[in-house]
Amino acid sequence: MTDVLIVGAGPTGLTLACDLARRGVPVRIVDKSPEYPRSSRSKGPNPRSLEVLEDLGVVEAVLAAGSPPLPMRKYRDGVAVADADPYAGSTPTPDAPYDRGRLIAQWRLEEILRDRLAGFGVAVETGTEVVGLTDGDASVAVAFADGSGADARYVVGCDGAHSRVRKLLGVAFDGETDEEQLMVCGDVEITPGVLDRGIWHQWFDEDGAVMLCPIPGTRTGWWYQSGPERDAEGRPLAPSPDGFRRLFAHHTRLPAGHLTEATLLSTYRVNVRMADRYRVGRVLLAGDAAHVHAIAGGLGMNTGIQDAFNLGWKLAQVLRGRADTELLDTYEEERLPVAAWTLDLTSERLRATLEAIRKPGGGLDSAITPSTTGLDRGYRWSSLAHPGGGGDVRSGDRAPDAPCVDATTGAPTRLFRVLAGPHITVLGFGAGAEPALREAAAAHGDAVRAFRVYGAEAPEPATAAALPKALHDLDGHAHAAYGIGGDTVVVVRPDNHVGLISDADDRDAVRLYLDALDGRREPDPMSVAGMVDGIRKG
Template sequence: MTDVLIVGAGPTGLTLACDLARRGVALRIVDRSPEHPRSSRSKGPNARSLEVLEDLGVVEAVLAAGSPPLPMRKYRDGVPVADTDPYAGSSPTPDAPYDRGRLIAQWRLEEILRDRLAGYGVAVETGTEVVGLTDDGSSVTVTLADGSTAGARYVVGCDGAHSRVRKLLGVPFDGETDEEQLMVCGDVEITPGVLDRGIWHQWFDEDGAVMLCPVPGTRTGWWFQSGPERDADGRPLAPSPDGFRRLFARHTRLPAGSITGATLLSTYRVNVRMADRYRVGRVLLAGDAAHVHAIAGGLGMNTGIQDAFNLGWKLDRTLRKRGGPGLLDTYEEERLPVAAWTLALTSERLRATLEAIREPGGGLDTAITPSTAGLDRGYRWSSLARLGNGGGNGDGDEDGVRSGDRAPDAPCAEAATGAPTRLFRVFAGPHITVLGFGAGTERTLREAAGTHGEAVRTSRVYDAGEPGPGTAAPDALHDRDGLARAAYGVDGDTVVVIRPDNHVALIAAARDRDAVRRCLDALDGVREPDPMSVASMVDGTRKG
């Protein structure tokens, strides 16, 4: 019997597996494919997903393997008519270190995540297909295609839009498929020198389109997307290498033989569908198994990665019988509305893009908006955003950071050594973070550490002019430029609690220690303070 069985080893399943494995959760991750796919598919993680990947310890590998988003060159009748850089003028800010996503082939991202998972002693079990499951209320028995069975305390279906897990649960996948908006896709090889690999090329004509984006880490590989060829009656033809060459030559006015290879060919239809629930007993859904939408804005894989990051810590605490009642139910409570929002946004961006490309100079840059970066998605409506404060800190449209929002970053320094650091480095890992701004928070920090132990990381945040020489605790931070206070909009003595998925759980005045206690009890379970731990913390503070 394992704790968690993850079905599907794409970016969603691998993100969840990495997060659970670092928490010490016993898990298996299976995929029905006999070998790891080499499809480029998704264009890469957006800014918010890069933050998740940083927390998981793989962002440097992702940045090294990928490339920044490329400027887009739009053509009409084979002639360049406009160059556009959707990110011109944008740059990282103190609270958001990634102002844009990263281009990387999906197979390469999955490879990086599998390597990370292997470091925890877990490998993907390929060629393992789930064909049945039974939930008896205390565990789930899964039947595999070879006739064997496996037991798990929880099962998570990350097995894509055609999810077997979702179908076995009988969960509706309501929505619609647009049979008119078709696209043929694939990975192609193009003779070196034919096209500039520093450009995402987009040909839009009255009778169709071709889009070619270079695959990072290759010399000749490109993502190919186009409207399909059609027969004499207007019916779409299945994609083929020769068909790709004909489409390429028609729209680019370049030799058809420039395409020297074409693989992983598929037809894409715009599907806008969403499961009506993400949990049935001990079985949960994530990623494309729970929602699919238009590709405009590139949010498919990213929404799945962020599903997984929301779910991982909640599963862990539920397995350990930590956290408040219903903690696992907040996964659906928080992520289902995000999926609904994503469906609406991507459908609207697709409409805007199709309208834009009717005119010369229009292109895929129309699909990109500040919201597609994922940095403005939070959970202010969630019951977890109301912990300990009667709902006031998580409701409404107040300006500034509130409970449920993404936790911003800020550069600061280690107070004990002066070495530069960032809030994201403090947040990174499976713990809850408790920041204390001002001397009046020290008692609350001691209580949190004494009661919740290694489940929390407490950090006193000193202002400019503090602390005195040799007085800072090892985990203390120095907010010398006031950027941490500015990021959270706090004045005076204030406690900020950050969830393990790097969303704000609570912002409370230091005097409101009961609110902090209630919040931590809901996130980590009610615990009795450890007198020795508290005494040690107090003594350490005096000596520090």
């Protein structure tokens, strides 16, 4: 019996599998497709997903395989009328190292994640379709289409908008489908040299639109058109290469023969739907299996990746007996409101974009706002968010990055490097935080990494070496990002969201919060912290 069976090997399922595997959780991941898809689909991770991928150890591969978002050129009647770069003037900041997403075909991102997963000895089992689920007291019995079966302590459905797992659970998928707003999609090739591959080309006319975005590292481009061809009765026709060529010639005013290849054709309907539950006993839902929405803003795949990152550490803590099963309830508590917000945002951005393209110079840049970066999504309402915080950062928020120096070695580092990995992080600002840091490290061992963060005062190397770990916030970026005024302890969850910001002398708050995430632990009696704790308890 495996601990977790993941159904669906898209970006959501692969992110979850990588996160669980690096935590040492036995995991299987299956997909009903007999082979890996080669369609481009999603255009790539947004800044928050890049932070997740950095934590998983694959961001360098993603950055190398993709490209920055391309500037957009808008045409009217075949003539270029405006250029726009939604990210012009945007730059990384100390607390947010990624100011824009990355353009990369979904199939290439999946390859990178599969390679990472293979490093943990786990491979996707293709051609494996789930047809039945029986949830028992201690496990889920899973039936496959070939007549075989398996048992898993938990099952996670990451199997897309038509999720078999969701349907087997009987979970409602409420919402609506707009049959009028149809879009035809595909991967196409254009005669080399005809169009600049450094531009996202967008043709808008009174009777429709065509959008063509080059795919990094290929000769292919993403093709989107605002509606299918229709027959004499107005019924939509199935997309075809010849139809693509006709519309290409009509909107671009270029010869139809320049569109030399059109594959992976499909019709897209705007669906706005959300599951009413994310967990039924030992079975959970993530990604498109739990929510679908308009493509405006590019949040579909990204919301799924971030679902998986929220869920992975919680499953691991429960499976290892370090947290009660109620911790899994916080997955729905935190992610369902984010999905509802995403449905509203993408629907509003779609309306704004459709309005913008009616006028010359309008285009898809209207879909992009600061909120589509994902950096402002937090869980302040969560039961895991201990009340409190300083400055703009509160418990539940995304944990900011900051450049620092390793106080022991003098080497430059960043808070994201400190946070990366399957552990809870405790940051102690000021000398008064040292007792809480020592207690946390002694009681929770490898599950917690505790760091004293020095401000302008650089510690002596011997002093730094005596602490659990020490960072020098040389330029004050960490103090500024977390709104630190006095001696303070910050607990950062394994998914890099702030769990607690507390006065350093409130050691009980720190202890109780860590116990909630990692089980009740007693300090090692042979450690300094253990001796101090024993004396304090009398």
